Amino acid sequence: MIDNGEEFLSMHPSQRKWINECRRCHSRGYKPNILEQLYPYPPTETRNLRCYFKPLELNSDGICEECNKLLK
Ligand SMILES: [Zn+2]
Numbered sequence: 001m002i003d004n005g006e007e008f009l010s011m012h013p014s015q016r017k018w019i020n021e022c023r024r025c026h027s028r029g030y031k032p033n034i035l036e037q038l039y040p041y042p043p044t045e046t047r048n049l050r051c052y053f054k055p056l057e058l059n060s061d062g063i064c065e066e067c068n069k070l071l072k
Contacts, residue, residue, distance in 0.1 A: 005052035012045045020056045022064035024071075029056025029064075 005028065009016055021028045032055040035042055056064055063071070 008048070008052045012049075015045055015049050018046060018049055019053065020058045020064075021062075022056065022058060022067055023062040024067040025064065027056065027064060027066075029053045031055075032057050 009019070018030050018034050019028055020031050030049050030053045034046060034049075038046060058064055059068055
């Protein structure tokens with residue numbers, strides 16, 4: 001993972017819609033199901049998004065899996 005995701009997003013603001021942010025730890029990642037939604041022709045920008053972010057699933061409270069574990 002390259003650590004200039006913010007730079008990528010400022011260059012491709014339309015890609016922000018694919019970003020999840022955990023409400024607790026504020027870690028960010030892309031929505032895990034984006035490629036399914038864009039299949040079979042994901043735009044190059046969206047494919048590149050995956051170079052800058054890891055997949056991040058949020059629960060219904062907007063909390064990532066890691067935080068969810070810690071809260072239990
Ligand atoms: Zn979190």
